[in-house]
Amino acid sequence: MKGxxxxxxxxxxxxxxxxxxxxxxxxxxxxxxxxxxxxxxxAGVVAIRFAVAFSALIALGELLRLNLPxxxxxxxxxxxCALAYALLIRVGPVxxxxxxxxVVAVTGLGMILGALPxxxxxxxxxxxxxxxxxxxxxxxxxxxxxxAGMSGLVRHWWVALAAMALLVTVAWLVDVFLSACIRVxxxxxxxxxxxxxxxxxxxxxxxxxxxxxxxxxxxxxxxxxxxxxxFIAPLLVTQVAFRRYAGIRxxxxxxxxxxxxxxEIGGYVEAGHADRVSRxxxxxxxxxxxxxxxxxxxxxxxxxxxxxxxxxxxxxPGGATVLVSLEDQRRIAALGAEVIQQAxxxxxxxxxxxxxxxxxxxxxxxxxxxxxxxxxxxIIRAVNAxxxxxxxxxxAGRAAEVIDRLRLxxxxxxxxxxxxxxxxxxxxxxxxxx
Amino acid sequence: MGxxxxxxxxxxxxxxxxxxxxxxxxxxxxxxxxxxxxLAVLFLVCESLPTAIMPRRVAWSPGYAxxxxxxxxxxxxxxxxxxxxxxxxxxxxxxxxxxMFNGAMYALSAYCAGQxxxxxxxxxxxxxxNSFAQLIGPFMGAAAAHVIANYGLxxxxxxxxxxxSPSAPxxxxxxxxxxxxxxxxxxxxxxxxxxxWRVVGPFAAILVLIPLFVARWAIAQFADxxxxxxxxxxxxxxxxxxxxxxxxxxxxxxxxxxxxxARAIGMHPERVEAIRYAGMLHDVGKLxxxxxxxxxxxxxxxxxxxxxxxxxxxxxxxIREIGFLxxxxxxxxxxHERIDGRGYPMGLAGDEIPEFARxxxxxxxxxxxxxxxSYRGARSVAEAIAELHRCSGAQFDPAFVDALVAAVxxxxxxxxxxxxxxxxxxxxxxxxxxxxxxxPLRVIGTR
Numbered sequence: 067m068k069g070x071x072x073x074x075x076x077x078x079x080x081x082x083x084x085x086x087x088x089x090x091x092x093x094x095x096x097x098x099x100x101x102x103x104x105x106x107x108x109a110g111v112v113a114i115r116f117a118v119a120f121s122a123l124i125a126l127g128e129l130l131r132l133n134l135p136x137x138x139x140x141x142x143x144x145x146x147c148a149l150a151y152a153l154l155i156r157v158g159p160v161x162x163x164x165x166x167x168x169v170v171a172v173t174g175l176g177m178i179l180g181a182l183p184x185x186x187x188x189x190x191x192x193x194x195x196x197x198x199x200x201x202x203x204x205x206x207x208x209x210x211x212x213x214a215g216m217s218g219l220v221r222h223w224w225v226a227l228a229a230m231a232l233l234v235t236v237a238w239l240v241d242v243f244l245s246a247c248i249r250v251x252x253x254x255x256x257x258x259x260x261x262x263x264x265x266x267x268x269x270x271x272x273x274x275x276x277x278x279x280x281x282x283x284x285x286x287x288x289x290x291x292x293x294x295x296x297f298i299a300p301l302l303v304t305q306v307a308f309r310r311y312a313g314i315r316x317x318x319x320x321x322x323x324x325x326x327x328x329x330e331i332g333g334y335v336e337a338g339h340a341d342r343v344s345r346x347x348x349x350x351x352x353x354x355x356x357x358x359x360x361x362x363x364x365x366x367x368x369x370x371x372x373x374x375x376x377x378x379x380x381x382x383p384g385g386a387t388v389l390v391s392l393e394d395q396r397r398i399a400a401l402g403a404e405v406i407q408q409a410x411x412x413x414x415x416x417x418x419x420x421x422x423x424x425x426x427x428x429x430x431x432x433x434x435x436x437x438x439x440x441x442x443x444x445i446i447r448a449v450n451a452x453x454x455x456x457x458x459x460x461x462a463g464r465a466a467e468v469i470d471r472l473r474l475x476x477x478x479x480x481x482x483x484x485x486x487x488x489x490x491x492x493x494x495x496x497x498x499x500x
Numbered sequence: 501m502g503x504x505x506x507x508x509x510x511x512x513x514x515x516x517x518x519x520x521x522x523x524x525x526x527x528x529x530x531x532x533x534x535x536x537x538x539l540a541v542l543f544l545v546c547e548s549l550p551t552a553i554m555p556r557r558v559a560w561s562p563g564y565a566x567x568x569x570x571x572x573x574x575x576x577x578x579x580x581x582x583x584x585x586x587x588x589x590x591x592x593x594x595x596x597x598x599x600m601f602n603g604a605m606y607a608l609s610a611y612c613a614g615q616x617x618x619x620x621x622x623x624x625x626x627x628x629x630n631s632f633a634q635l636i637g638p639f640m641g642a643a644a645a646h647v648i649a650n651y652g653l654x655x656x657x658x659x660x661x662x663x664x665s666p667s668a669p670x671x672x673x674x675x676x677x678x679x680x681x682x683x684x685x686x687x688x689x690x691x692x693x694x695x696x697w698r699v700v701g702p703f704a705a706i707l708v709l710i711p712l713f714v715a716r717w718a719i720a721q722f723a724d725x726x727x728x729x730x731x732x733x734x735x736x737x738x739x740x741x742x743x744x745x746x747x748x749x750x751x752x753x754x755x756x757x758x759x760x761x762a763r764a765i766g767m768h769p770e771r772v773e774a775i776r777y778a779g780m781l782h783d784v785g786k787l788x789x790x791x792x793x794x795x796x797x798x799x800x801x802x803x804x805x806x807x808x809x810x811x812x813x814x815x816x817x818x819i820r821e822i823g824f825l826x827x828x829x830x831x832x833x834x835x836h837e838r839i840d841g842r843g844y845p846m847g848l849a850g851d852e853i854p855e856f857a858r859x860x861x862x863x864x865x866x867x868x869x870x871x872x873x874s875y876r877g878a879r880s881v882a883e884a885i886a887e888l889h890r891c892s893g894a895q896f897d898p899a900f901v902d903a904l905v906a907a908v909x910x911x912x913x914x915x916x917x918x919x920x921x922x923x924x925x926x927x928x929x930x931x932x933x934x935x936x937x938x939x940p941l942r943v944i945g946t947r
């Protein structure tokens with residue numbers, strides 16, 4: 067097992083090194099922040115007390131960053147405070163007259179301050195997330211700051227409320243769009259699929275952040291600066307709830323991994339097989355444009371696709387299901403699905419595992435009579451065969467040979483599209499430095 | 501509500517009557533009816549949503565925010581009216597008497613809160629811009645009064661139905677003082693709603709509650725995942741037990757026994773939870789031991805004995821990455837250590853052995869002795885206790901043996917039924933069990 071330690075430590079979504087697009091974004095945002103800082107200092111800071119207070123709150127929010135499922139991060143409190151500063155109309159009786167540049171400068175400073183402790187303890191800086199959040203805030207500030215002094219907005223709260231709701235939505239969409247672009251670049255996913263995934267995942271938290279931003283604006287107007295800190299409280303509750311959710315999701319995934327490891331330690335399959343199959347299956351799924359909820363199911367199913375072997379009295383030699391008879395493959399798949407159903411993992415996962423033994427063309431003569439196995443099953447079938455034949459060897463030539471062999475079998479045994487995607491990923495992997 | 505005693509009906513009747521009197525005789529002059537209507541609708545929405553239960557049985561109650569905002573905005577009588585609306589919550593569960601009691605309870609506690617608010621110098625009505633600071637003191641008093649009154653009234657019903665020791669199924673006292681704290685937290689949000697009312701009217705309530713509803717959504721997701729997680733853990737245990745049908749249910753029972761010991765010695769609830777998992781998974785490493793060794797009839801070779809001795813480490817390998825308390829992991833790894841230092845895998849002695857491991861060892865041996873094995877029948881609980889006492893101090897920690905004995909005497913112990921052999925299939929029967937203190941493993945070349 068020693069040799070597998072680093073393999074297990076690697077996250078499920080292996081990221082490519084940050085691409086040039088991401089670097090461009092970070093540099094552009096950096097320039098924007100520096101320019102805003104210079105402009106603000108030259109023009110003079112307006113209402114320095116508010117600026118300092120909001121900067122401190124944004125820093126606090128950045129410090130309390132949150133990891134969302136799927137290797138995402140968010141800083142709900144920081145974002146809400148930054149949006150509130152961009153949307154501020156007045157603090158108590160004093161109208162807020164700061165410029166959009168000052169908003170960007172204050173937000174940028176706060177974010178950097180809040181990120182420093184993370185860097186100090188050796189966590190990644192996460193420039194991508196920070197850049198997209200800052201750009202979203204900058205958009206809102208650019209649109210709203212010139213309007214903030216308008217008499218209509220100040221007199222009718224409902225006009226202000228509507229304008230703010232609109233702008234908060236714009237900010238959210240900008241943030242989602244940018245995060246989707248970043249994910250597309252780093253995970254090699256399709257844009258539209260990723261964008262809708264982001265909309266789904268960021269939706270609930272985005273609503274909470276938007277509402278809190280407006281809440282803070284009105285609280286500042288009604289009760290002055292001190293109240294702002296108090297009105298973060300509801301968002302704090304949300305943050306705690308999300309943290310627990312993300313925590314249990316991670317623990318759950320670890321438990322499924324442990325279940326997968328059971329077959330390895332029991333000597334039924336080769337060590338690291340489940341982990342490799344799940345990572346490769348997720349990559350293939352992403353290549354084929356599978357959306358995130360199904361991708362998660364695919365990941366679970368791939369991890370425990372061999373669980374049915376536990377019920378065998380004697381392990382299959384080498385654990386390679388590709389080498390045993392079709393009937394045995396079916397039996398193992400059915401037993402596995404039974405185990406998974408007991409585990410209360412979604413029924414779809416059990417179905418994926420059950421159908422992994424079905425060949426793509428179906429039994430001879432039955433083509434077209436019954437619906438074929440689901441895409442996830444087809445992916446696992448092909449990836450499992452690939453891994454059974456290649457194993458942990460890193461030899462690119464052997465991998466290519468196996469792909470060719472699967473191609474020959476394709477259309478009868480394996481889905482040609484899946485094998486094609488698998489071939490592209492394996493080819494890409496062999497050209498990339500490890 | 502099932503069958504209730506006459507005293508309970510009397511109590512419920514009294515509470516409802518008291519609420520009716522309060523609602524009937526209170527003066528309603530000067531109350532803004534439009535505010536009251538909005539607040540009542542708000543409260544009804546909060547109450548109508550199914551209650552998400554937090555893992556530690558804390559109900560999520562945004563309703564407090566609405567009633568306490570009413571205390572400030574429409575005074576005690578208005579707040580009582582808002583509270584009474586709870587009777588009409590659009591939830592399917594409660595029966596008519598339950599609904600009436602809920603309404604009466606909220607009405608009375610909101611009224612109490614309102615009176616406390618006034619007594620502490622609070623002013624009823626939409627707060628002015630500069631009055632936030634003066635509002636805080638009276639409001640906190642009102643919130644405390646609301647929560648305490650509510651709990652008192654509910655505790656009364658529980659006391660009358662469950663008898664004088666109100667104890668929840670989990671062994672936790674219903675009157676646990678930690679319970680009202682989150683409610684008090686939610687109550688404070690009422691202050692935020694009241695304070696913003698002047699600026700954005702009822703939107704204040706919506707803006708405050710949106711993050712809370714999102715939080716609640718996240719908690720529901722959390723509960724879902726928690727359920728799936730526990731089920732997966734159970735499957736992990738069952739996977740172990742497929743190896744030997746005589747040990748079926750062993751993990752669950754060891755888990756139960758460990759929890760009994762842990763409770764008896766007054767362990768913190770969070771650690772009790774951890775030891776519950778540790779008990780469930782303590783033998784997971786047996787999966788790494790070849791079936792033929794586990795079921796071998798004759799003496800074991802040195803190699804086979806080593807394989808058995810290694811199973812706690814194998815278990816650790818499987819579950820190391822699950823985000824448990826480290827204590828549970830240590831317990832699983834060392835559950836075959838002996839107080840005299842002759843155990844495995846490390847040969848730790850006395851206090852060197854982690855507490856969890858010493859607890860697990862006692863529960864493990866006790867369940868093994870009281871269940872049927874292929875090579876012997878089950879022993880009686882009394883015999884098993886005698887055996888535990890005999891090995892106490894050498895193999896087991898005497899404190900935990902005593903704790904288990906006391907707990908078993910108090911709560912009883914459900915011994916498993918003798919397993920029925922699956923018909924037809926020839927089953928290899930083991931001639932030993934590594935957990936059995938009465939039949940030590942025999943290794944070739946010793947004794």
